[in-house]
Amino acid sequence: xxxxxxxxxxxxxxxxxxxxxxxxxxxxxYKEQEMRTPTHFGTGQEAVAVGVCQALAPADAxxxxxxxxNHYLARGGSVYRLAAEIYGREDGCSRGRGGSVHLTARDSGxxxxxxxLGQTVATAVGSALAFAMDGTxxxxxxxxxDATLEEGVFYESLNFAALHHLPVLLVCENNLYSTExxxxxxxxxxxxxxxxxxxxxxxxxxxxxxxxxxxxxxxAAARLRARAGGxxxxxxxxxxxxxxxxxxxxxxxxxxxxRSKAELDLxxxxxxxxxxxxxxxxxxxxxxDDVNTMADTTATHVAAEIERxxxxxxxxxxxxxxxxxxxxxxxxx
Amino acid sequence: MSRILxxxxxxxxxxxxxxxxxxxxxxxxxAVDYPSxxxxxxxxxxxxFGSARVFDAPAMENALTGIAIGAAASGxxxxxxxxxxxxxxxxxxxxxxxxAKWSYMYGGQAGSVPIVVRAVIGKGWGQGATHSQSxxxxxxxxPGLTVAMPATPRDAKGLLLAALQADGPVVLLExxxxxxxxxxxxxxxxxxxxxxxxxxxxxxDITIVTTSLMTIEAEQACKDLARLGVEAELVDxxxxxxxxxxxxxxxxxxxxxxLVADTSWELCGVxxxxxxxxxxxxxxxxxxxxxxxxxxxxxAPVSQVLEASFYPRASTLVRAALSLLGKADQVETTDRPxxxxxxx
Numbered sequence: 216x217x218x219x220x221x222x223x224x225x226x227x228x229x230x231x232x233x234x235x236x237x238x239x240x241x242x243x244x245y246k247e248q249e250m251r252t253p254t255h256f257g258t259g260q261e262a263v264a265v266g267v268c269q270a271l272a273p274a275d276a277x278x279x280x281x282x283x284x285n286h287y288l289a290r291g292g293s294v295y296r297l298a299a300e301i302y303g304r305e306d307g308c309s310r311g312r313g314g315s316v317h318l319t320a321r322d323s324g325x326x327x328x329x330x331x332l333g334q335t336v337a338t339a340v341g342s343a344l345a346f347a348m349d350g351t352x353x354x355x356x357x358x359x360x361d362a363t364l365e366e367g368v369f370y371e372s373l374n375f376a377a378l379h380h381l382p383v384l385l386v387c388e389n390n391l392y393s394t395e396x397x398x399x400x401x402x403x404x405x406x407x408x409x410x411x412x413x414x415x416x417x418x419x420x421x422x423x424x425x426x427x428x429x430x431x432x433x434x435a436a437a438r439l440r441a442r443a444g445g446x447x448x449x450x451x452x453x454x455x456x457x458x459x460x461x462x463x464x465x466x467x468x469x470x471x472x473x474r475s476k477a478e479l480d481l482x483x484x485x486x487x488x489x490x491x492x493x494x495x496x497x498x499x500x501x502x503x504d505d506v507n508t509m510a511d512t513t514a515t516h517v518a519a520e521i522e523r524x525x526x527x528x529x530x531x532x533x534x535x536x537x538x539x540x541x542x543x544x545x546x547x548x
Numbered sequence: 549m550s551r552i553l554x555x556x557x558x559x560x561x562x563x564x565x566x567x568x569x570x571x572x573x574x575x576x577x578x579a580v581d582y583p584s585x586x587x588x589x590x591x592x593x594x595x596x597f598g599s600a601r602v603f604d605a606p607a608m609e610n611a612l613t614g615i616a617i618g619a620a621a622s623g624x625x626x627x628x629x630x631x632x633x634x635x636x637x638x639x640x641x642x643x644x645x646x647x648a649k650w651s652y653m654y655g656g657q658a659g660s661v662p663i664v665v666r667a668v669i670g671k672g673w674g675q676g677a678t679h680s681q682s683x684x685x686x687x688x689x690x691p692g693l694t695v696a697m698p699a700t701p702r703d704a705k706g707l708l709l710a711a712l713q714a715d716g717p718v719v720l721l722e723x724x725x726x727x728x729x730x731x732x733x734x735x736x737x738x739x740x741x742x743x744x745x746x747x748x749x750x751x752x753d754i755t756i757v758t759t760s761l762m763t764i765e766a767e768q769a770c771k772d773l774a775r776l777g778v779e780a781e782l783v784d785x786x787x788x789x790x791x792x793x794x795x796x797x798x799x800x801x802x803x804x805x806x807l808v809a810d811t812s813w814e815l816c817g818v819x820x821x822x823x824x825x826x827x828x829x830x831x832x833x834x835x836x837x838x839x840x841x842x843x844x845x846x847x848a849p850v851s852q853v854l855e856a857s858f859y860p861r862a863s864t865l866v867r868a869a870l871s872l873l874g875k876a877d878q879v880e881t882t883d884r885p886x887x888x889x890x891x892x
Contacts, residue, residue: 341618
C-alpha cells in the first residue's frame, strides 16, 4: 500500500467498514427471503468506491451500475434508505420502485445507478458535458465493470468524451468476471482494456483496486487532470467479487465451477478492509484497539439501521402511479 | 398574430424562440449544424446561437441519448434530432430503459430528465425499408415517454414549444413529406398542449381519426367527401401518448362511424389502439365496424410502382369512408401530388 498523499486514511477506513458491514449484514438478511429483489453484492470491491469517492468534491456527479451499493454508500448514501429500498419500503432511496440496481442519493452527489451495462457511462459523460458547458469545476464519475467494455455504448461515450475533452472519470472495476464468464471467453487474448481506451487518445491507467490509498491517489490525479481540461481519464481498478454474481452466497457453496474456492481464497488474503486496517496500525494512525472499536461501532450502527428499514412502512398501493409522468403547466402529460 | 409558414419554418421559429427563453436548451444530432440543417429546421438556431448550443454529433444514437439524459440530470435541456426516426432503434435502450423510467424508478427522488427527441419519418422517392418507418406505436407503448406527431405547421411549432417546456422526455415524430406544407402559425410562442387531440373539421356522418401525414391526406379526403354530401369529422390525434380518448370518444358517439388512419402498420399499432378504445367504450354508438387504414403489411419497397401501392392516400380514405357509409365507391378523388424530390 503506497502513501496516497492527501488521503484521510482513518476516514477512508471508516467508509470501508461502513460499506463492508452493510453488505455483510444485507447479505445475511437476504437469505431470509424478505428482500425480494435481485441484489448484486460488491463485497471485496470496496476500495474502488471508497478510494474514488474520497477524491471527489461535493459538486461532482457520481453514476453507478448494477453492483451499486458500494458507490452509493461511499458517496454518502444512507444505510437506512439503501436497506429500505431493498426491502421495498416507502422510505427507500427510490421509494421501493427501483430496488438494488436503481439507487439515488442526489443530495449526496450520487445521481443514479442503473442496471443495463453502459447506460451510466453515457449519462456521466452527459453530466460532464453540462459541467463543461457551464464552465464549472465539477467532474462526473462513472463506475462500471469490465464487461461494459464489451458494449458499444462504452466506445460511443468514450469517443464523444475524448472529442469534447469532457471532465469525466471512467472507473472500471475489473473483477475478472461478467456474471459467470471469465475474461478469456469474452475478450480476445492479448487485448488490454487500457490499450483499447488509449487508442482513443485517452489517458488510461491500471491500479490495484484493493488498495484504497492507491485508488485514491490515481483518482485524485485523474480528477485534477480532467478539471484542467485534460479530458476523460480511464482507471482500470483490478479487484475481485467475493460473492456470486447475484445473491448473497459464495459460488463454491452453490456448487458452481466457473471459479475455484482456491482462487477466492487468494483474493480473500488481499481483503481491502484488512489491508487498510493494517496500514493504519503500521503507520501509527490507529492502534489495534481503535480499529476494533471503529468496527464495533459501525457494526452496531449498520445493524440498527437495517433493522429500522425492515420495520419501515410499505408504500401505499394508491401510490402505484406516482411519478410515471412529470406534470407541466399547460400540458396534459 | 398568425402568418402562413411552412412546417419547417414553424419548427425553426419554435426552436429559436425556445432557445432565447431558456439558455439551457442545446441541439445536437447528425448534421444539425450543416447548412441544410435537417430540412432547414435547425439552420436559424445555428446562425443565432452558434456551435456552443447547436453542434454535430458522431454516429452514436444510443450514447448520445444517454449523454442527453446525463446533461438533463445536470440542468440542461437537450434537443436531439434524428434525420430518420429509424436510427432511433439504436437509442431505444437509453430512451426507453432509462429516460422513460427515470422519474418512476427512482421514486421521484432523482429529479427529471427533460430531453426532447425530434425524429423524421421518411416516405416516398424510394426511401425503402429502413428509412421510412413510423415508430409511434413502439415508443408510445412505454409509460413515461410522451410521444407526439405534429401534422400542421401550427402544431409543429406548438408541440415543439410544449416539449421544450415539459418536465419529462418527449419524442416528436415529424414527417418528411410535411416540411413544405404551409398553414397559419402564431408568431407568439404558443405551446400546443401535449395529450390533446384537435378536431380540425366538424362533421356528423363519420369520424376520421388521423396521425401526422394522414391528417393532411384526410383533409383532402374530407373535401372530396363533402362534395359527395358526406360530412366527415376530422380528429388529428397530435399526441399518441397521452392519448386523448375523450375527444375520440365524443366524436365517435356523435357520428357512430370510425375510420382510423396512421402512418404505420395495423398490428399492435395506433389504429388498433383507437379501434379498441371505440369498441370498449363506445360500442353501443357504432353503426358500422371500425375501419383501419395503415401501411400495406410488408416492409417499404423502393420501386415506384410498388411504393405507390404501399402507402394509403386521400383516395384510400375516401373509398373506405364511403364503404362504411354504405355508399358506392366509384368516385372521382383528388390525391395530393407526391411532389417530394430527392436525394435526401
